[in-house]
Amino acid sequence: MDGDQPEGAAELEHDKFSTTVTFLCGQFVKKSEALYDLISAAVPAIEHLDSGARAMEVLDEKLKFVPPDTVLRFKKFYIEYADRFPDRKFSVKQLMEAVWEEFRSDPHGAHIFVALHEMFATPARKPILLELLVVSIVSAYEALLAELVEQFFKVSPEALEKVSRDREKEFSLRDLKSLGTIEDAVDLAISRRVEELMFGSFAEWRKFFIDRMNLSFEDYAVNWEALREVFQRRHILVHNGGEVSKRYLSNVDSSLTAGLTVGQRVSTDEDYVRAAIEQVATFGVLLANAVILKFRKGDADRVASFVAEFSYGNLQRGRNSAVVKCSSFIDGLPIAMGSKMIARVNSWIARSSMNDPRVNGEVAAWDVSALDPKFLLARHCLLGNIDESMTLVRSLHSQGALTVQNILEWPLLEPLRGSASYREFAQSLDLPSEWLEPENGLYLNPKTRVLHRQSCMRRSSSCVPFTETDDVRYSACQLCRPHRDRPQLAGTSTDNEP
Template sequence: MDEDTPDHPPSAQKSIEDHVTKYVHVLDEFEYLTGFTEQNESTLHGLEAFFTSYERLRGTTVLATEKKAIRRETITALKQAAAILEDGGMDELRSHSLGSAPGDFFHRLCNDGVRSHLAGEATVHMFTIPFKRPRYARLYSSLLIAIVGACEVFLGSLMKEFLGARPQILKNTEVRLLFSDLASFDDLDSFKSHQIDRQVEAVIRQGGIDEWMKWFEDKLRIQKASVTRDFEAIREMFQRRHIHVHNDGRVSDLYLQKLPDLGKTAPRKGSYLAVDAEYLLSSINHLRVMGIVLSTLVSQKLSRGDATPQLDDSVATMVYDLLSAGRHELVDDLVKLLLPHFQSEAPRLRTQINGWIARSRLGDSEVEKEATAWDTSALSPVFKLAQLVLTGQLDDAQKEAITQIERGSLDQEEYDEWPLFLPLRQRFQKADQLGVTESVTERIEELVDKTEPEAMDMHKPNTPPDL
């Protein structure tokens, strides 16, 4: 049987949706942890942390005069270190920190009235911490490892769902079992499930991201370029994870071999590759986009024809939610990757509009040109209204919005919530505040009150209108 013939269990699409929802939720949690850590970096390794730690361990209070003296001498020492670094480089700075500088720093603190034991520990803090990796670096490294691990689990789940829906793909797979092993299986289905788990575990265990994506290409004809706009960044992310697990974060021969496209930008062997908040947040975005697009394409491969509109609506709603949350870069990536795969007209057009909105928020000047060239003559009125907004014709858009409210093709909630209409809401509410004209929102509310309830139920929020 051809592998594109839909014969999967009805639950396959729902299971994939559950997997990607859980995966995105996990990435959201990692994103929150990264942001939280970034906001608190200074307190993890600064002087205030030193003072707090000293007081807790010593059971004594650091006096205000002592804090002032330590801060003053620390600033002086850091200025000296910056000048040495600029003139002589890191090696010269290390020599400075191992020479007379620590002793001079200690004596200056003592002369400033700092107790000797506090001055000694402040000196150790000053001349060791700056030359060590900051404490939060270990947390960032751990988050990278966990994020890549979450992606690995997610890809394995997609593989299992696909093989569970298409077990005939395993029909030529060689299986070696002892006769006694067969007794552990209650029926053929449990045996199939066992073999699927073994197949996926072998793929995950023996390969890396390139081999895993090759599996999707061979089994489902899904290319790497169709699920991410920057696979090289994802490949580098996985290799950076490997050196943080196996080589203390330092560049290895294997890292360089796996990333030949780095060329002249490749880091030196043995150098340390840090993981910071910016790198982590970018990595999370790459993995989120890849996961959403890949799960959507796998679902399409397994979907029956009558399930396609539901899948398109689900994707359109997800893009809408991300746009409403201000995730413009994510929306831009998702729309560019997913738009060619829509098979239902209305959600495709809505998603295209939301992609234009995201790009316009990112400052893309081409949006207005593309929207101007868009032929809306045969489309629903709401798309013509969208064209007016996207091309900056706000006065005409305001009039058209009121007209559509009168006719029941646009409802109040959609006007109030869709980011498309944000320029209208901002402009005409401001005009009303200046006493120039009636707020379009107030005008629409009046029309809503006059409109028959049956007409207002024609288009639920976030539901594409009929074409």
């Protein structure tokens, strides 16, 4: 910022920057989740379109003007021909030649031949969808990256002055005539810088973040080489028809290109697409939050809360690699040890699901004697101590420290859910009242008078539902900021909770 700018104004600008980037990051996460939803919802429908049964339905439609007896004779011929081959896999060319020989003298033979040719000429739709999803997640990241760079120049306009000699003359005479104010000139310069960078390569984006913000892409990738491959694959899908190029082979780690040659088409299946979305989404979230901390170091708690929520959503959906990476990121933040411990437990859960043999030893050596009883529960669950875990679950629930929603939803308790004691206990629970309340509900801690959102990590079981008509003074939680997206509430302050 300009050295003459008042300190308060700079703080306000940085706060606006942090809030904007957090919002953009949230939108990016929603887009990535939408792509996961497309896999689950659209792939079964696409597979039906690609199925042999659907193909025969389409063929029947094309042959509706052919006499029924001729159609029946053709179908019988087709089935008998296909049955000659193992798994009914045969050469389309040979089939077409056989059909032509069989029906060339039939008055409707040409109709049958053309309809069959059109059926086989239609490309499979599933690979098209999966490739589009890879392109979409990279495009979503590119949009986020462009926004990050724009926000960087807005919060650090002095960076615009760091240009090479050939760019010292930034604007033409025509530009100067059209620009009304200095602010207009700055906006135009920022727009040009962003556009210029986004036309560059992934390597050039990486260099920009290293040079301008001292942030290394590698530090925020789940698997750096796998992430690079996703971006290189997107390039050949868009620009080379999905065929391997020399550039692809030179830019991708050899362990990921074994057996591939120039001109060969890459195979993109569901597992690859899910892994690609997980790689790119996690990378985008962690990079964006690292950018926030570059300009707003005091936002470590808010950053940790956002990343923890993203990580927990991935844990619930079995995306374990993302959880491990996010937990490592949180562990490096200057935040309370309790928040770090929660991230560490989630990492152990994820690594256990990945059959990491080191987890058991790490958990066994974990001293929880001075920690909250919930961490003792976590230790017992991770070590597979079912009886001890269930004893603690009942005790914590009776004390109000463990809600019904926690019991029914926590991935931590998954090892218990197959036991008879858990099933018996779960059947005795009433429907959680919080499930019947709106998600944007507010909760007040009656002891500290701090107001929280329902989703806030700091909201304890002692908090009670709050309405804005309640005549009571309170302070707003600095982590979830319940007043952030609603009109200023009467009697609020923004003190931290003790």
